[in-house]
Amino acid sequence: MNHTLLHQVLVSDLVVPIGLAEEPGQESLTGFGARLSDDTWIRCDLMVYRADQARGDLWYVRGAPLLAVEVVSAASRIRDLGTKKDLYERFEVPAYWVVDVRDDGPRVHVHELGDDGHYGEGVVIAGGRSAALTRPFPIEIAPDKIFDRLPGRPAPRRSATVSERTAARPAGPDLPGSEEPILIDAFGHRWPTGAEKVELWDGCPVFYGEWxxxxxxxxxxxxxxxxxxxxxxxxxxxxxxxxxxxxxD
Known part of the structure; x- marks a missing residue:
């Protein structure tokens, strides 16, 4: 099964149980954006939010969703299990789930914001286990019942390649100066084709894929x-x- 189909299956398997668990005034969407600040825009694989966060003709919800769910791919694993958790914590997203598929089957990493404003250790639900969660609504998560058993995918090695041509140059007509953060309105007109997912982190565009x-x-x-x-x-x-x-200068 290729990544696109695997991703669609995993997300769709969550839609019904989450939709049934939603409380009055809550809504959910798949593949929708959340505008966390003027320079940070995240596209969650599935999110739950307050209905008043998406009033009007918007292509994103305003502010932090109540629940953000990310489904791991080879391109997103490092961020989904690491720096994205830190980002959601910083913007006070109450609950963050990561769905990952390994050789031993699907698992869900659950992070809930504590009174101290941090996610803490989190819980991993896998291997026939289940867990009763309370945020943003009461729900029992049992990966073996929600998802079919699907093949695992290896994680890529991590290193970095940085371009060296960094001399300050004029920006394009709709971009701020090259030393300034890119805001959402300018970023929205420059999405490249071929990206698995596109986001904006603290004024820095992030493109998921193979580059x-x-x-x-x-x-x-x-x-x-x-x-x-x-x-x-x-x-x-x-x-x-x-x-x-x-x-x-």
Whole structure:
């Protein structure tokens, strides 16, 4: 089963139990965006939010969702299980679930925000286990019952490749200076084709997929003066991040 189909199956298997567990005033969507701040936009695989967060003709919900669910892929595993948890914690997302498939079957990593504003150790539900959760609603999660057993996928190695052409240069007509963060309105007009997922982290575009040096060159032309970083060896699944360039004189 290819990643796209695997991803769709895992997300769709969660839609019904989450939809049945929602409380009045709560709604859920798949593949929708959350505008956490002016320079941070995240596209959750599935989210639960308050109905008043999506009033009007918006392509995102305003503020932190009540629950963010990410389904791991080869390109997203490192971020979903690490830095994305830190990001959601910083923006006070009450509950964060990560669905991962390993050789021994599907598992769900559950993180709930504590009174101290941190997720803590979290809980991993796998191997025939189940857990009764309370945030953002009461629900029992039993991966073996919710998901079919599907083949695992190996995690990519992590290293970094950073472009060296970082001299400050003029930005394009709809971009701020290369040393400044990119805000959502400017970012929305420059999404590349071929990305598995596109997000904006603290003013830095993040593209999920398989990238190599040719993609770095294209990104350098698209985002002149900025630092283009591959977060894994070229050609392997992972992310390409666009960082601010050096400040001008």
């Amino acid at each position: 190599d040096e040719r993609d770095v060159e294209i990104a350098e032309r698209t985002y002149p003066g900025r630092v283009v970083r591959l977060d894994q060896p070229p050609g392997e699944p992972g992310t390409m991040t666009i960082l601010p360039g050096p400040a001008g």
